[in-house]
Each structure stands twice: as C-alpha cells, then as structure tokens.
Amino acid sequence: MCSALEQTDPQVYELIKGEEARQAGSIRLIPSENYVSKAVMEATGSCLTNKYAEGYPTKRYYEGQQFTDQIELLACRRVMELFGAEGANVQPHSGSEANLAAYGALAEPGETIMGLALPHGGHLTHGWKVSYTGKFFKSVQYELDPSTGRLDYDRIEKLAREHRPKILISGSSAYPREIDFAQFDRIAKGVGAYHLCDMAHIAGLVAGGVHMSPIPYADVVTTTTHKTLRGPRGGVILFKQQYASAVNKSVFPGLQGGPHMHTISAIAVALKEASMPSFKTYAQQIVKNARRLAERLMEYGFNLVSGGTDNHLILIELRNKKLAGKPLAKALDRAHIECNYNSVPGDTAPPFNPSGLRLGTPATTTRGMKEEQMDQVALWIRTVAENLDNESVIEQVGRQVQDLCRQFPVPEIFAERPA
Ligand code: DSN
Numbered sequence: 001m002c003s004a005l006e007q008t009d010p011q012v013y014e015l016i017k018g019e020e021a022r023q024a025g026s027i028r029l030i031p032s033e034n035y036v037s038k039a040v041m042e043a044t045g046s047c048l049t050n051k052y053a054e055g056y057p058t059k060r061y062y063e064g065q066q067f068t069d070q071i072e073l074l075a076c077r078r079v080m081e082l083f084g085a086e087g088a089n090v091q092p093h094s095g096s097e098a099n100l101a102a103y104g105a106l107a108e109p110g111e112t113i114m115g116l117a118l119p120h121g122g123h124l125t126h127g128w129k130v131s132y133t134g135k136f137f138k139s140v141q142y143e144l145d146p147s148t149g150r151l152d153y154d155r156i157e158k159l160a161r162e163h164r165p166k167i168l169i170s171g172s173s174a175y176p177r178e179i180d181f182a183q184f185d186r187i188a189k190g191v192g193a194y195h196l197c198d199m200a201h202i203a204g205l206v207a208g209g210v211h212m213s214p215i216p217y218a219d220v221v222t223t224t225t226h227k228t229l230r231g232p233r234g235g236v237i238l239f240k241q242q243y244a245s246a247v248n249k250s251v252f253p254g255l256q257g258g259p260h261m262h263t264i265s266a267i268a269v270a271l272k273e274a275s276m277p278s279f280k281t282y283a284q285q286i287v288k289n290a291r292r293l294a295e296r297l298m299e300y301g302f303n304l305v306s307g308g309t310d311n312h313l314i315l316i317e318l319r320n321k322k323l324a325g326k327p328l329a330k331a332l333d334r335a336h337i338e339c340n341y342n343s344v345p346g347d348t349a350p351p352f353n354p355s356g357l358r359l360g361t362p363a364t365t366t367r368g369m370k371e372e373q374m375d376q377v378a379l380w381i382r383t384v385a386e387n388l389d390n391e392s393v394i395e396q397v398g399r400q401v402q403d404l405c406r407q408f409p410v411p412e413i414f415a416e417r418p419a
Contacts (some may be wrong), residue, residue: 024410025402026336027377031313031360032173032201032227033338035367035410036266037273043266044232052258056248071265078271082207083215085238090267091251091259092235095200095224099125100133102220102237105250106194107166109136114160114193115169116151117141119343119351121315123173123198140165144175144345149306151175153183160191170214171198171222174342174358176294176309178211185217197221202311204228204362207274208283211311219243228286228312228362231270234263282365286312289361292371296378302385305344305356316357317344323385326353331388335397336405337380367408376404 006013023035036044048068054061057069075090092098103113113133115126120143124131127139140163145152160168168191170184181197188195197214203223205211214221221238225231239247252259273279287310294309297316305315318325325341332339343349344356364373380397387393 025405026333026338027401027405028363029337029339029359029361029377031358031362032224034227034230034362036226036230036232036270037411040230040232040266040269040273043269044262046262046265048262048265049260051261053261054258055252068261071261071268072259075264075268075271078268078275079236079238082271082275083213083221083238085215085221086241087239087244087247089237089239089247089251090234090264091256092222092237093256093260093263094233095123095198095222095235096125097251097255098222098224098235098237099123099198101251101255102196102222102247103133103137103167104254105243105246106196106220107137110138111167112138112140112163112165113167113169114140114142114163114165116172116175117143119347119354120144120345121172121175122169123171123200126169126171126198144306146346149345150177151179153180153187156184157187157190160187160193164191165193167196168193169196169198170218171200171202173201174313174315176290176304176311176313176315177306178310179214181212181214181217194219198223200224201227201313204230204274204279205283205286205311208280208286210283210287220247225267225270228283229270229274230282230362230366231274232263232266234260234267236267285370286361286365288371289365289369289374290314292374293359293361293378296375297381300378300382302382312360312362314359315342315344316359317355318357319355321385323388324349324353325355325357327388328357328385331384331394332381334391335380335384335394336401337377337384337397364408367405367410369404369408373404373408 052062053068057072076088079088113127116122118128125133127134142156142159168188185195195218197218199214200223202211205228206213223236225234237247290309290312294314303317303320305317329341339359342356342358343351343354347355349355
C-alpha cells in the first residue's frame with residue numbers, strides 16, 4: 001500500500017527514501033548531527049504543524065490553545081528540571097535565533113560582545129564578521145592558545161579588561177576540551193559583563209553528567225536541541241529568573257512570530273528521553289568512543305588540535321599529512337563516512353578548503369557502536385587518507401562500512417538496508 005506522501009508526491013517520497021537509505025548505510029561522524037527516536041519523529045510530524053500559537057501559554061494571539069499551552073509548559077518544565085535552570089524559553093527556531101534573541105535581551109545594538117573566533121572553534125553567531133551578530137554588535141573575538149590549542153583564561157581575561165564587553169560568550173562549535181564555565185563567569189563578573197553560554201554542542205553531555213554544567217555560572221544559556229541532546233532541530237534559552245521578561249520579549253515579539261509547536265512537542269519528548277538513566281550511559285559512551293577514536297588516530301600519526309579530546313568531538317589538523325580537509329572529507333563520503341572539513345586554529349588555508357577535519361561520536365554511539373568499532377573507523381580513515389586517488393580502495397572501504405552499518409542499524413529508520 002502506498003503512503004500518502006508516495007501517492008501525492010512520488011518525487012519527494014523517493015528523495016526522502018533515498019536519504020533514509022543514505023543515513024542507514026553511512027557512518028555519521030558529524031559531531032552536530034544525531035538520529036532521533038521514532039517517538040521524537042512522530043511528534044515532529046504531528047498535527048501540531050497546523051497550529052499558530054503566537055505569544056506565550058495563556059497569553060496567545062490566536063484561540064484554540066487548549067493543548068498547545070500544555071505542551072509548551074511541559075517542555076519548559078522538563079528542560080528546567082533536566083538542567084536545573086530557573087527559567088526557560090523553548091520557542092527559538094534554531095540555535096542561531098536563540099543566540100540573537102539572547103544578545104538582544106542583554107545588550108543594545110552597537111554594544112560589545114566577546115566570543116570565540118570561528119577559526120578557533122567558535123560559532124558564526126558568536127560575533128564572527130560575516131554574521132549579523134558581528135555587524136549589529138561591536139565584536140571582539142578571543143582565540144585559543146596557539147601552543148596548546150586550548151582556551152587560555154588569562155588571555156581571555158586580559159582581552160575582556162581591555163574591551164569591557166557587555167556580554168562575554170562561552171561555548172563553541174569545534175573545541176574538543178572541557179570548558180571551565182566558572183572561569184568565564186569570574187572573568188565576566190570582573191568586567192561587569194553578562195555571561196552567556198552557548199552549550200549547543202555539549203547539551204547532551206551536560207544532561208548526562210559528563211561535562212561541567214554552565215547553569216550555575218551563566219546568566220543566560222542557549223542551546224540547540226538536536227546535537228548530543230538528540231532531539232528535533234530547534235533552540236532553547238535557559239536563564240536566571242531576573243532575565244525572564246527580557247529574554248521572553250526578545251524571542252517574541254522581538255525576533256520571531258509563531259513558535260513551531262510540532263518541534264516544541266518533539267523537544268518535550270526528547271527531554272523525557274534525556275532524563276532517563278539510559279541517557280547517562282549514552283553520554284558516557286559518547287565520550288569513551290571519542291577518546292578511543294582520538295587515541296587510534298594519533299597512533300596513526302594524525303595531529304589532533306589540543307592533542308586529544310575530553311568531549312564528543314575531535315579536530316584533526318592535516319598539515320603534517322600534506323592533505324587538505326575538503327578532498328579528504330569528500331573521499332570519506334565516497335566511502336560512506338560522513339564528516340566535515342573545518343578550519344583549525346592558525347589556519348592559513350581558505351575556509352572553503354581548510355586544513356582540518358571535524359569528527360564526533362554522538363551519532364555512532366546512538367547506533368550502539370563502542371570502542372571496538374571506533375578502532376575500525378580510525379583504520380578506515382587512515383586507509384582513505386593514504387589512498388585519496390585510489391577509487392578501488394575507497395570503494396572497498398565503503399563496502400566494509402556498509403557491512404558494519406548493517407550490524408548497527410539506525411534506530412527507528414525503516415529504510416531498506418543498504419544492499
Ligand atoms: N553549530 C554548527 C555545527 O557545529 O555544525 C552548525 O551551525
């Protein structure tokens with residue numbers, strides 16, 4: 001029997017089926033991606049996609065909110081409980097919007113924000129020059145210590161004293177080490193700045209108790225919901241109670257109109273999953289897998305930024321291998337191993353063909369892979385890196401990758417398994 005989608009639009013149906021099979025048949029090492037449960041997927045595809053709910057629970061601009069109000073309140077309650085936060089806004093459509101709304105709540109356009117530079121592992125929205133966050137605000141960017149590849153809190157403090165930002169941003173998109181949020185808070189308080197943490201990458205690790213939580217130390221914390229936290233694509237802002245009104249006004253009506261209630265319901269489901277004991281085991285295994293992958297890669301002569309990892313993420317610096325990030329990422333993709341090329345600290349290569357490769361273990365861990373499989377993945381990465389021009393070796397690796405994928409199916413994706 002045909003599904004409604006297949007009947008109405010066979011073209012889109014086939015494309016989605018193709019993507020399902022691609023996801024099932026490749027090893028996902030992109031550290032910001034994961035696979036959601038069937039329950040999360042069901043909520044995302046529910047009738048809530050039909051409903052407008054501008055405003056906040058009990059104060060909406062549209063009628064018919066008997067269920068949406070309860071869903072939003074439930075999502076807020078669950079996220080506050082999970083992270084121990086005083087307040088929450090679950091309406092941001094994404095992490096970028098959460099960041100922009102949070103800046104808008106704490107600073108006026110033209111005031112100074114200070115975040116980690118993009119080539120050093122920061123996010124575009126931490127004030128990088130091509131982002132509106134770097135245009136609407138005066139942006140000062142701190143960098144990693146070039147000799148260690150790590151955050152240098154003394155240098156950050158010196159820069160903060162010099163520029164006296166209104167907001168000091170902690171958090172990153174490509175930093176493999178634990179971040180000391182107490183240090184950031186001390187620096188922020190010392191210069192009269194708000195401390196805003198973007199914990200998007202590590203939210204699931206914080207929830208699982210394997211990374212220091214920013215909640216006790218930051219005035220406002222933003223996150224996406226789809227990375228290590230393993231929910232649908234969305235954004236959340238957590239805050240101390242005194243910022244509730246400013247944050248809520250900044251999200252709506254400051255930045256957004258109607259919240260995506262289908263996403264908010266799926267966030268609520270993901271939060272329930274993340275509060276279960278099995279999620280702690282999951283978070284622990286993400287870190288174990290990343291450590292093992294990092295160790296093996298170093299044994300094979302790959303240089304890792306900072307010399308390893310404490311979290312879910314690994315950044316390979318490829319210059320000693322005389323390789324660039326883009327051709328290696330593309331060759332790995334042909335071998336059904338997905339990752340992304342990335343700038344590394346001090347990179348002189350252009351961002352579109354940088355010297356680094358970014359890897360992470362949240363998605364492989366969701367599939368049930370453990371240290372033994374990480375040994376295999378590291379060996380495949382080495383084999384592909386040594387055979388960039390040898391398509392038959394790349395194809396052979398690809399077949400082995402698909403064999404492993406069959407042993408560790410993507411939970412809840414019911415595509416045909418790769419042939
Ligand atoms: N947060 C980015 C990433 O890490 O992939 C995407 O914006």
